[in-house]
Every structure is written in C-alpha cells, then in structure tokens.
Amino acid sequence: MLEHLELFFKSIFIDNMVFAVFLGMCSYLAVSKKVATAVGLGAAVIFVLAVTVPLNWLLDQYLLQPGALSWLGEEYASYDLSFLSFILFIATIATMVQLVEIVVEKFSPSLYNSLGIFLPLIAVNCAILGGSLFMQAREIPSLGLAFNYGLSSGIGWFLAILAIAAIREKIRYSAVPAPLRGLGITFIITGLMGIGFQSFGGMLTGDNEPPTVTEEVVEAVETEQIKEDPKDPKETEESTEVIAGID
Amino acid sequence: MPLLSKKESKLILDPLADNNPITIQVLGICSALAITAELKASVVMAVSVLFVLGLGNVVISLMRNIIPSKIRIIVQLVVVATLVIVVDQTLKAFAYELSKTLSVFVGLIITNCIIMGRFEAFALGNGPWRSFLDGIGNALGYGVILIIVGFFRELLGSGTLFGIPVLGDPIAKTGLYAYGYENNGFMIIPPAALIVVGILIWIQRAKNPSLVEEA
Numbered sequence: 114m115l116e117h118l119e120l121f122f123k124s125i126f127i128d129n130m131v132f133a134v135f136l137g138m139c140s141y142l143a144v145s146k147k148v149a150t151a152v153g154l155g156a157a158v159i160f161v162l163a164v165t166v167p168l169n170w171l172l173d174q175y176l177l178q179p180g181a182l183s184w185l186g187e188e189y190a191s192y193d194l195s196f197l198s199f200i201l202f203i204a205t206i207a208t209m210v211q212l213v214e215i216v217v218e219k220f221s222p223s224l225y226n227s228l229g230i231f232l233p234l235i236a237v238n239c240a241i242l243g244g245s246l247f248m249q250a251r252e253i254p255s256l257g258l259a260f261n262y263g264l265s266s267g268i269g270w271f272l273a274i275l276a277i278a279a280i281r282e283k284i285r286y287s288a289v290p291a292p293l294r295g296l297g298i299t300f301i302i303t304g305l306m307g308i309g310f311q312s313f314g315g316m317l318t319g320d321n322e323p324p325t326v327t328e329e330v331v332e333a334v335e336t337e338q339i340k341e342d343p344k345d346p347k348e349t350e351e352s353t354e355v356i357a358g359i360d
Numbered sequence: 361m362p363l364l365s366k367k368e369s370k371l372i373l374d375p376l377a378d379n380n381p382i383t384i385q386v387l388g389i390c391s392a393l394a395i396t397a398e399l400k401a402s403v404v405m406a407v408s409v410l411f412v413l414g415l416g417n418v419v420i421s422l423m424r425n426i427i428p429s430k431i432r433i434i435v436q437l438v439v440v441a442t443l444v445i446v447v448d449q450t451l452k453a454f455a456y457e458l459s460k461t462l463s464v465f466v467g468l469i470i471t472n473c474i475i476m477g478r479f480e481a482f483a484l485g486n487g488p489w490r491s492f493l494d495g496i497g498n499a500l501g502y503g504v505i506l507i508i509v510g511f512f513r514e515l516l517g518s519g520t521l522f523g524i525p526v527l528g529d530p531i532a533k534t535g536l537y538a539y540g541y542e543n544n545g546f547m548i549i550p551p552a553a554l555i556v557v558g559i560l561i562w563i564q565r566a567k568n569p570s571l572v573e574e575a
Contacts, residue, residue: 133550138389139473196449199467200441207434239390239471246464291572292565293558296386300558307551 117261124265127314130240131273132307134247137240141274142299151278152271153224154235157213159267161235162244165209166263167256169202169245177201202245210235240270277303371493375501381474382505383561384571388474392506393553395465400522402510404451404458406503408466410496412443413475417495420483427484436479437470444469474502509556517547 130136137158144154175181177198182189213235218225235241244266253259280302289298381387388409395401419439420427427435448466451459459466469475478498483491514520519527519536528535530543546552565571 135390135393135550135553136468138393139387142386142389196445199445199448199470200438203437203441203470204434207437239468242471243390243464243468246467250464290562292569293562294572296383297558297561297565300554300561304551304554304558307554308549311549311551 117258120258120261121265124262125269125272126310128247128266128269129273129310130243130266130270131303132310134243136243137238137270140235140238141270141277141303142296145274145278145281145299148275148278148282151274155267155271155274157217157235158238158240158270159264161206161209161213161241162263162267162270163260164263165202165206165241166244166248166266167260168205168209170248170253170256170259172201172205173198173249198246198249203242206241206245210241240266273306276306368490368493371490372497372500375494375497376504377501377564378568378571380501380505380564381477381498382502382557383564385474385477387477388472388502389557391465391468391472392502392509393557394550395462396506396510396553396556397513397517397548397550398461398523399507399510399514401458401461402506403503404455405462405465406499406506408447408451409469409472409474409502410499411447412440412469413478413495413499414492415495416440416443416475417478417483417491418488420479421486421488421491424484432484433476436476440470440475440479474498505557505560508560509553512556513547513552516544517552519543 128134131138131141140154145151173181175184177194179193179195180190181194182192214225244263247266248259248262253262277299281299284298284302293301375381379385382389382392391405391409395405416436416439420436423435444467447469448459451462451466478495482494486494511521515526519525519530525535527541528537530537547556
C-alpha cells in the first residue's frame with residue numbers, strides 16, 4: 114500500500130511528465146489556450162495512459178524482456194526480443210487511441226469537435242509512449258503498480274496543462290512585450306512552474322524531519338501581527354506587499 | 361546546372377530560420393528540452409533525427425500512392441519505429457555510455473512531432489527527392505536549436521564543451537575561475553532549457569517582427 118502511495122505522489126509531483134521530463138510538450142503548448150479544451154485533452158491523456166501502461170507492462174513482462182518467453186517452454190528461455198519494444202508499444206498505443214476516438218465520437222460529439230485534430234495526435238503524444246518507456250526503464254515490478262504509474266502520470270500531465278491554460282487565459286490581459294507574446298512567454302512560464310515543481314523533490318526523502326510550518330501559515334501570521342501594530346512604517350509596507358501577493 | 365534549383369534550396373534553408381520547426385512551428389519540443397544539458401547528447405540527438413527524418417520522408421514519399429489514407433498514421437508509425445530501432449541498436453553497439461544518457465529519449469524520436477508533422481504535411485504530397493530535402497532541412501533546423509541550447513547550457517552550467525573544460529578548473533581556481541567566476545548550477549536543471557528556448561524565441565521574433573503572434 115505504502116509503495117502505491119509513494120509512486121502515486123512521486124509521479125504526479127516529483128517526476129511530473131511536463132515539468133521534470135518535458136513529455137507531451139507539443140500538445141501541451143498547442144491545446145492550452147482555453148481551459149475547457151485543456152481539460153478534455155487532459156482527461157483523454159489520463160485515460161489512454163492508464164490503459165496503455167499496464168497493457169505494455171504485460172507485453173514487456175511476457176514477450177519482450179530477456180527470458181520473458183520461458184513460459185512457452187525451456188527452449189525459448191534464451192530469447193531476447195527487447196529490441197522490438199518500440200514498435201510493439203507504439204502499436205498498442207495507436208490501437209487504444211483509435212478506440213478512444215471511436216468512443217468519444219459516439220458518446221460526446223461536442224468534446225470530439227472541440228478536440229478536433231488533437232485526438233488522433235494523442236497517438237504521437239510523447240507523454241503516452243514516454244509513460245510506457247519509463248515504465249520499462251524503471252522496471253516497475255507489478256501490474257498494479259504499472260496501472261498506478263500510468264494513472265498518476267496522466268494526472269500529473271492533466272494538472273500541468275490545466276495550470277498553464279488557466280495562466281494563459283489570464284495573461285491575455287497583460288502587457289507582454291510583443292516578440293515574447295504567445296509562445297515565448299508560455300515557455301518561460303512553464304520554466305518557472307518547473308522550478309516550482311523542483312521543490313517537491315525532497316518530499317518523500319525526508320525521514321524523521323519535524324513538520325515545517327508552511328509558507329501560507331507564516332504569511333497569515335505576519336499579516337495578523339502587522340494589522341495589530343500598524344505604527345511601524347516599514348511593516349506597513351510589508352503588509353501591503355503581502356496583501357498584493359494574496360490578491 | 362546547379363546542384364539544387366532555387367525552390368529546392370529553399371526547402372533546406374527555410375526551416376533553418378523563418379520556418380524553424382521548434383521556434384515557429386512548435387514541433388518536437390520534448391526532446392529539444394530534455395537532453396540539451398550536454399552538447400554531446402544534443403549533437404547525437406540532432407544526427408539521429410536527421411537520419412530518421414531524411415530517410416523516413418523518402419520512404420513515405422515512395423509509398424504515398426499505395427497507403428490507404430485511413431491507416432496512414434499506423435503506417436507512418438511503423439516506418440519511424442523501424443528507423444528508430446536501427447538508430448537505437450547502433451547507439452547501443454557503438455556508444456553505449458551515450459545511449460544510457462539519452463535513455464528513453466531515443467525511443468521518443470518515434471513520437472517527435474516534427475517527424476509525423478513532415479510526413480503528413482510534405483512527404484504524402486511530394487516526390488522522394490523533394491521530400492528528402494525537406495526532411496534534411498527540417499532536421500537541420502531542429503538540430504541548430506538543439507546545439508545552440510546545448511552549447512549555452514553546458515558552457516554556463518558546467519564550464520565545459522563536449523566534456524572538455526574551456527573556462528579553467530573550478531576546483532583549482534584556474535582560468536576564469538581565478539577571477540571569482542562560478543558555474544551557474546541553474547542551467548543544469550531541466551526547467552532552464554525552457555527558459556533558454558523562450559529567450560531564443562524572443563530574440564528571433566524581435567529581429568523579425570513579422571513572426572510576432574497577435575495578442
């Protein structure tokens with residue numbers, strides 16, 4: 114149970130698909146102009162990842178790994194088909210994406226219309242193939258963990274695209290320098306978000322450290338103190354800053 | 361007669377600047393960001409993409425009249441996957457250390473949007489020679505960005521190029537380090553790549569205002 118929980122949080126925050134390994138950047142940049150479409154694509158990615166990673170885990174375990182064919186009999190134990198993994202993984206993914214496309218078209222034509230060209234492009238979304246390849250490279254030990262890994266990586270990707278879409282909707286009202294508008298500023302914001310996500314790095318390694326006070330609490334305490342004693346001009350300045358920060 | 365007609369050389373030169381696959385078309389970002397902490401890895405990645413895209417474009421272009429349009433994505437994926445397996449096995453055989461550094465990103469050439477994008481947009485509608493040139497041009501445009509980003513990240517982050525120290529020894533304090541220069545550890549972490557590419561886009565669009573996006 115604990116390892117499930119650990120993998121779950123690790124894949125969402127520490128090894129986030131977008132911020133730590135930059136997978137699925139193309140659709141991340143192209144479909145993040147509106148929150149509604151971003152949510153649709155994010156959900157599709159979660160679903161496809163949660164299905165394809167366990168499927169590819171089974172393929173890897175019973176077909177591709179060195180010695181994986183030993184269930185067929187002694188004489189097959191020395192076969193190593195791992196060089197075929199790219200082509201088999203991508204075949205599984207392409208099939209699953211086709212299936213998702215048919216299902217979405219049938220049950221939610223409005224979502225199908227808004228996702229438009231990007232649904233078939235999930236097949237070439239690096240996050241999907243990357244999920245399977247990382248699953249293979251990290252030697253995830255069981256089918257349950259593989260499912261967990263696919264699901265949580267998908268959720269991480271979903272969070273990332275949701276966040277950037279919300280920021281991009283707001284940034285339309287800001288005076289960004291003309292050459293930086295659109296793509297440029299999105300890159301830099303993603304970089305800054307990535308630096309923020311780096312701070313999750315120590316989350317699971319701290320053993321018996323005492324729980325530290327979170328930033329929000331500290332800020333709240335500061336504002337309270339300042340409200341009580343507004344005479345000091347320096348502190349008043351700080352309080353306006355804090356309030357501006359909260360806004 | 362010159363080797364390439366004007367139209368053909370345009371196919372190669374355009375993607376290098378004004379129609380760059382990374383900074384303008386926004387394709388193939390993933391690998392451009394993930395493996396550029398070292399110049400060596402960037403160069404290997406650029407060469408691998410050059411090989412896959414050049415050959416893949418020719419193969420797809422030769423088959424363009426016999427591929428049923430409904431299953432073309434699967435056909436394209438199979439062609440790319442085959443070429444990438446060749447690259448991967450070659451790297452494993454001749455540069456094992458490097459293939460460890462690149463890890464899954466060699467496999468991710470399959471889903472590099474540049475490749476599928478060029479197959480869809482160009483190779484399906486043009487002859488093999490023109491497709492070959494288009495593939496080479498786009499792969500070069502991709503490689504140029506990769507090498508620029510890799511150059512700055514390795515130089516500023518570790519003070520080396522291709523693993524060779526060029527700014528002196530940071531521990532013994534020789535060369536530039538004698539004057540108090542420090543390596544910028546920030547350039548090594550992954551998010552720095554995004555910011556470097558963001559700045560590249562900024563510079564390119566500031567030089568060429570016709571590329572600026574409307575608000």
